[in-house]
Amino acid sequence: MTILQVMFILISLITLGGGLYTVTAKNLFHAALGLILSLAGVACLYGLLEASFLAGAQVLIYIGAIAILIIFAVMLTRGVMGAFPRANEQWSYAVIVSLALLAVLLVTLFRFSWPQGAPAAVPTDSIARLGQALVDPGQYALPFEVASVLLVAALIGSIYVARDKK
Amino acid sequence: MNVINDPFTWIAGLLINWLSTFMPADGVNITMAVLRAASLGIFALVMFMVMTWIERKGVARIQNRIGPNLAGPWGLFQPLADGVKALTKEDITPDHADRIVYNIAPILSAAAAMIVFAAIPFGPGLIGTDMNIGIFYILAVSGMGVLAILLAGWSSNNKYALLGGFRVVAQLVSYEVPHVLSIAAPVMLAGSMSLIDIVNKQPVWYIFVLPASAVIVMLSGMAEVGRSPFDLLDAESEIIAGHHIEYSGMKFALFFLAEYVHAFAVCCIVTALFLGGWRGPNIAGVTVPWLWFWIKTILLFNIMVWARGTLPRLRIDQLMAFNWKFLVPLSLANLIVVPLADRLAQGLGLAQGSWPWALVMLAFNVAMIVVAFSLVGAPGRRARMAAEAPAEAPTESHGESGNGEEHGLTHGADAGHAPAAVGVH
Numbered sequence: 001m002t003i004l005q006v007m008f009i010l011i012s013l014i015t016l017g018g019g020l021y022t023v024t025a026k027n028l029f030h031a032a033l034g035l036i037l038s039l040a041g042v043a044c045l046y047g048l049l050e051a052s053f054l055a056g057a058q059v060l061i062y063i064g065a066i067a068i069l070i071i072f073a074v075m076l077t078r079g080v081m082g083a084f085p086r087a088n089e090q091w092s093y094a095v096i097v098s099l100a101l102l103a104v105l106l107v108t109l110f111r112f113s114w115p116q117g118a119p120a121a122v123p124t125d126s127i128a129r130l131g132q133a134l135v136d137p138g139q140y141a142l143p144f145e146v147a148s149v150l151l152v153a154a155l156i157g158s159i160y161v162a163r164d165k166k
Numbered sequence: 167m168n169v170i171n172d173p174f175t176w177i178a179g180l181l182i183n184w185l186s187t188f189m190p191a192d193g194v195n196i197t198m199a200v201l202r203a204a205s206l207g208i209f210a211l212v213m214f215m216v217m218t219w220i221e222r223k224g225v226a227r228i229q230n231r232i233g234p235n236l237a238g239p240w241g242l243f244q245p246l247a248d249g250v251k252a253l254t255k256e257d258i259t260p261d262h263a264d265r266i267v268y269n270i271a272p273i274l275s276a277a278a279a280m281i282v283f284a285a286i287p288f289g290p291g292l293i294g295t296d297m298n299i300g301i302f303y304i305l306a307v308s309g310m311g312v313l314a315i316l317l318a319g320w321s322s323n324n325k326y327a328l329l330g331g332f333r334v335v336a337q338l339v340s341y342e343v344p345h346v347l348s349i350a351a352p353v354m355l356a357g358s359m360s361l362i363d364i365v366n367k368q369p370v371w372y373i374f375v376l377p378a379s380a381v382i383v384m385l386s387g388m389a390e391v392g393r394s395p396f397d398l399l400d401a402e403s404e405i406i407a408g409h410h411i412e413y414s415g416m417k418f419a420l421f422f423l424a425e426y427v428h429a430f431a432v433c434c435i436v437t438a439l440f441l442g443g444w445r446g447p448n449i450a451g452v453t454v455p456w457l458w459f460w461i462k463t464i465l466l467f468n469i470m471v472w473a474r475g476t477l478p479r480l481r482i483d484q485l486m487a488f489n490w491k492f493l494v495p496l497s498l499a500n501l502i503v504v505p506l507a508d509r510l511a512q513g514l515g516l517a518q519g520s521w522p523w524a525l526v527m528l529a530f531n532v533a534m535i536v537v538a539f540s541l542v543g544a545p546g547r548r549a550r551m552a553a554e555a556p557a558e559a560p561t562e563s564h565g566e567s568g569n570g571e572e573h574g575l576t577h578g579a580d581a582g583h584a585p586a587a588v589g590v591h
Contacts, residue, residue, distance in 0.1 A: 029264075029267075029320060030267075033267070033317075036313070052297060052298065052299045052303075053299050053302070056299050056302045056303055056305075056306045057302075057306075059306040059307065059309070059310075060302070060305060060306040060309060063309065063310065063313065064306060064309025064310070064312070064313075064342075065309075065339070067313070068309075068312055068313060068316060068335060068339065069335075069339075071313075071316055071320075072316070072332075072335045075316075075319075075320055075328065075331065075332070124298070126298075127298060127299065127359065128357075
């Protein structure tokens with residue numbers, strides 16, 4: 001086993017452990033912390049794949065923004081210092097949905113013909129290529145713009161919801 | 167000459183030569199990487215001591231005092247004495263605190279401030295690791311500091327600490343927006359996120375090309391560190407000390423360290439992005455890039471000390487209004503004006519990086535700033551007039567309620583007076 005494989009296994013264990021802790025933790029705040037650990041693990045996986053920009057984006061967006069907003073929302077709930085009573089009894093349905101998703105992923109995993117050769121070298125100008133791909137009409141300009149419109153719609157919607165009703 | 171211009175590379179060369187006499191190449195590389203990381207960390211700690219000393223001396227001068235003067239010459243050893251004192255203090259954990267999170271928070275805070283230094287270019291080859299995402303990495307990891315403060319605020323089981331945590335989210339997340347938007351401008355001009363590349367593209371310092379971005383990055387950087395006048399996170403007179411209220415001894419010292427190391431990192435980032443990094447005059451072959459970088463950062467830090475010594479703290483609504491109604495629109499406008507002006511100047515046949523090109527960019531920037539001030543200034547003045555006019559009117563008719571209002575406004579920040587004002591009503 002190479003050092004890379006050992007690191008991959010370690011990081012995967014951290015990621016999965018964080019995810020498991022997120023769904024099992026009694027304390028809502030600890031669950032949010034488990035989620036952050038899991039997200040950080042995914043960032044490390046991107047780093048292992050030499051996708052440094054994606055790793056940075058993962059840390060900046062998921063940990064720096066989304067996780068912090070989740071924690072902020074948790075802090076605004078009442079009695080966060082102790083164990084939390086479960087809000088509803090729907091965990092059995094959640095298990096079914098999760099298992100179904102796992103089945104789909106496993107089928108895909110075994111059916112897909114994975115490339116066997118040595119990976120190609122990462123181009124040095126990968127970030128510039130990523131940026132050009134995002135604004136090139138032939139590539140991802142449309143999905144990029146659609147995502148932007150979606151975000152603007154969410155922004156306007158949240159402002160409307162939060163606005164003082166006069 | 168090389169010994170003076172780049173002593174660190176010279177020492178590293180000697181070390182590599184010595185190590186390779188008894189080590190394989192991989193071992194030498196790993197040892198050098200560990201040494202590089204260790205020396206960056208130690209450098210950050212030494213700068214922490216230097217900066218606390220500069221700040222205490224500077225603020226003391228502004229307040230017509232002498233400052234620390236007993237420990238060593240000019241009180242230079244004061245930070246060491248403080249460190250020893252912090253070590254001897256009792257380590258207190260409050261009742262019902264979340265013990266694990268409570269202990270992780272100061273470590274995470276200091277770590278988030280220190281790992282930034284891995285991507286800062288102190289000289290042409292003097293960088294922890296030259297990543298192609300350089301500045302993006304710095305932005306990403308410094309967000310961890312927010313997380314650490316939130317953890318501290320929540321886990322202390324203290325109302326003031328929790329309030330400090332809320333303020334952190336409101337302030338730091340808001341100021342991250344103009345910070346990132348303005349850092350995008352030099353990245354656009356240089357066409358790279360690597361700080362080495364950005365410094366190499368600055369024969370004309372970017373502060374002359376992008377003055378608006380430079381000021382916004384410095385201001386929002388100060389706000390992100392939570393330094394005065396943006397120090398609402400740990401405002402002593404309002405929420406006592408915010409997130410680190412319950413921390414004592416070395417754990418408090420770690421938060422303190424994180425604040426100063428982060429402030430130094432902000433100075434380094436502004437130096438690299440806008441002040442030409444290690445660039446300086448070439449005097450008879452002596453360029454001393456590492457010294458120039460250091461001098462520029464220290465000068466920037468002195469501006470921070472100056473601001474702390476002379477400016478009063480902002481109110482939270484003023485802070486938010488300043489960010490969302492002025493800095494964010496200005497940095498958005500900046501993001502549109504900069505590439506347009508750049509294309510225009512290049513269309514006129516002016517090479518990027520030349521002085522005529524810089525003059526065109528500067529003219530556009532100044533025009534943008536003038537327009538921004540007049541757009542924001544006029545409605546702001548009208549709003550102030552409108553706010554002052556009705557506040558005076560009730561004073562004549564109902565003296566008491568007018569006084570109560572005034573009381574609430576001026577001492578709203580003061581926790582001791584707020585209940586009294588409510589009692590009057």
